[in-house]
Amino acid sequence: MTTHASIETNIPGPKASELLERRHQIVPNAVSYGIPTFAAKADGAKVTDVDGNTFIDFAGAIGTINVGHCHPTVTKALHDQVDQYIHTGFNVMMYEPYIELAEKLAALAPGSHDKKVLLQNSGAEAVENAVKVARKYTGRQAVVTFENAFHGRTLMTMSMTSKVKPYKFGFGPFAPEVYKAPFPYPYRKPREMTEEAYTNFMIEEFKKFLLTEVAPETIAAVVMEPVQGEGGFIVPEQRFVQAVKALCEEHGILFVADEIQTGFGRTGKYFAIDHYDVTPDLITVSKSLGAGTPISGVIGRSEIMDAAGAGELGGTYSGNPLGCRAALAAIEVIENEGLNDRALHIGEVVKDRFNRLSEDLDCIGEVRGLGAMVAVEIVEDRETKAPDKPLTQKIIAEAQHAGLLVLGAGLYGNVIRFLMPLVITDEELDEGLSILEKAMKNCYTPQHA
Numbered sequence: 194m195t196t197h198a199s200i201e202t203n204i205p206g207p208k209a210s211e212l213l214e215r216r217h218q219i220v221p222n223a224v225s226y227g228i229p230t231f232a233a234k235a236d237g238a239k240v241t242d243v244d245g246n247t248f249i250d251f252a253g254a255i256g257t258i259n260v261g262h263c264h265p266t267v268t269k270a271l272h273d274q275v276d277q278y279i280h281t282g283f284n285v286m287m288y289e290p291y292i293e294l295a296e297k298l299a300a301l302a303p304g305s306h307d308k309k310v311l312l313q314n315s316g317a318e319a320v321e322n323a324v325k326v327a328r329k330y331t332g333r334q335a336v337v338t339f340e341n342a343f344h345g346r347t348l349m350t351m352s353m354t355s356k357v358k359p360y361k362f363g364f365g366p367f368a369p370e371v372y373k374a375p376f377p378y379p380y381r382k383p384r385e386m387t388e389e390a391y392t393n394f395m396i397e398e399f400k401k402f403l404l405t406e407v408a409p410e411t412i413a414a415v416v417m418e419p420v421q422g423e424g425g426f427i428v429p430e431q432r433f434v435q436a437v438k439a440l441c442e443e444h445g446i447l448f449v450a451d452e453i454q455t456g457f458g459r460t461g462k463y464f465a466i467d468h469y470d471v472t473p474d475l476i477t478v479s480k481s482l483g484a485g486t487p488i489s490g491v492i493g494r495s496e497i498m499d500a501a502g503a504g505e506l507g508g509t510y511s512g513n514p515l516g517c518r519a520a521l522a523a524i525e526v527i528e529n530e531g532l533n534d535r536a537l538h539i540g541e542v543v544k545d546r547f548n549r550l551s552e553d554l555d556c557i558g559e560v561r562g563l564g565a566m567v568a569v570e571i572v573e574d575r576e577t578k579a580p581d582k583p584l585t586q587k588i589i590a591e592a593q594h595a596g597l598l599v600l601g602a603g604l605y606g607n608v609i610r611f612l613m614p615l616v617i618t619d620e621e622l623d624e625g626l627s628i629l630e631k632a633m634k635n636c637y638t639p640q641h642a
C-alpha cells in the first residue's frame with residue numbers, strides 16, 4: 194500500500210531546526226504555530242516540509258484551502274495576472290477582476306435582492322467593514338455577537354470575539370458598544386432538557402438579552418457565524434437562527450452572517466447560512482474564497498452598502514488583483530469539480546469513522562458538524578463531559594508527528610476540527626483518519642479501566 198504521508202526525520206528536522214532558531218530570534222512569541230517545521234511545497238491535500246517530510250493536510254491553513262494547495266486553475270490565473278499588472282490600487286485606477294469577482298459573489302449569495310460587494314484583504318477587515326456599513330445605514334451604534342464567537346484580532350473584531358485567553362487577555366480596553374448574547378451549545382445543554390426545549394430556552398434567552406443588556410432600537414447589527422469555527426464547530430439549531438433573524442427584522446437590526454470559515458464549499462454549500470433558510474442583510478467572506486491569497490469581502494443589500502459616502506470605505510490593497518483572480522479561479526474549481534457535493538461526502542466519511550471509533554473510546558464526547566466542517570469533542574469521559582484539553586493536545590501532537598496536520602479549537606481547547614482541502618482523495622482521507630485514530634487509541638487511557 195502506498196502511503197501519502199511520509200516522515201523521514203525528527204520533527205523538527207535539521208533544516209527546520211535552523212529556521213526555528215532564527216524564528217525565535219526575530220518573530221514575536223505571540224505568533225503561534227501548530228507544528229515546529231516549515232513548508233517547502235504543497236500540492237492538493239499534502240504539504241512537504243524543508244526536510245522532505247510529507248504531511249496529509251487536515252488543517253488547510255485554517256480553512257483557507259478548500260480547493261487544495263496550488264490548484265493549477267488558481268496558479269495559472271495568478272501567473273497570468275502577475276504578467277499583466279500586480280496592483281494599480283482600485284482607488285487609483287480600477288481593474289476588471291474586482292468587478293468580475295463582485296458580480297460573481299453577488300450572484301452566488303443568498304437572496305434575490307440587489308446586492309453590492311466591497312472587497313478587502315483579511316477576514317477581520319471584512320467584519321470591521323460590515324460593522325461600519327451597518328452603523329452608517331442604521332444610524333445605530335450597538336453590535337451584538339455571541340458567546341464562543343471568533344471574528345478576528347483587530348481592536349473591533351477582538352472586542353466582538355468571545356474567548357478571553359489568548360485572544361483578549363491584557364489587550365483591553367475594548368471597543369465600546371459590543372454585546373455578547375448567549376449562543377446554543379447543544380452538546381452542553383442541561384442533561385434533562387430535550388433538544389427542542391433547549392432551543393426554546395435559548396430563543397427566550399436571546400429575547401431576555403434584548404431586555405437586560407441592550408435595547409434593540411440601538412442595535413445596528415447582529416453578527417453570527419452560521420457554524421462557530423474557533424468556538425469548536427458548534428452548529429446551532431435552524432430554529433434558533435431563524436428566531437434571531439426574525440427578531441432582527443422586527444427591530445430593524447441588520448443580520449450579518451460571518452461566513453469567513455464556513456464559506457465556499459466547506460459545509461456543502463457556498464454559504465452555510467443557506468442550510469438555515471435565512472437571508473442575511475450582509476455576509477462577510479474570506480479564507481477559502483482566495484485559495485490562499487489574502488482577499489475578503491462584504492456582500493450586502495445595495496441600499497445598505499451604498500449608505501457610506503465616497504472615500505469612507507476602501508484601502509490600499511483592498512480587493513487586490515491577485516486575490517480577485519485567485520478567487521474567481523477558486524469559484525470555478527468549486528463549480529467544475531463539484532466540491533460542494535464532495536464536502537457532503539467527506540463529512541459523512543469522517544463522521545462515520547469517529548462515530549464507530551466512539552464505540553471503543555469513551556473520550557470521544559461528540560462528533561458533530563455540517564458538511565465537511567466536522568469536529569470531535571474530547572472529554573475525560575462521556576458521563577461527566579469534562580473537557581480534556583491535555584489529551585486533545587497530546588492526540589494532535591502525536592498525529593502531527595505521524596504525518597497529519599490537524600488543528601484544535603473550542604472554548605475549552607478540547608475540540609479536534611477538520612478543514613481538509615475538499616480535493617483530498619479517498620485514499621488520503623482514509624490514511625489521515627487512520628493516523629488520527631491510531632493517535633487517539635495510543636494517547637487515551639480509559640479512566641475506568
Ligand SMILES: Cc1ncc(COP(=O)(O)O)c(C=O)c1O
Nearest residue numbers: 315316317343344345422453454
Ligand atoms: C468566523 C471568522 N471570522 C473572522 C476571522 C478573522 O479572519 P482573519 O484571520 O483573516 O482576520 C476568522 C478567522 O479565523 C473566522 O474564523
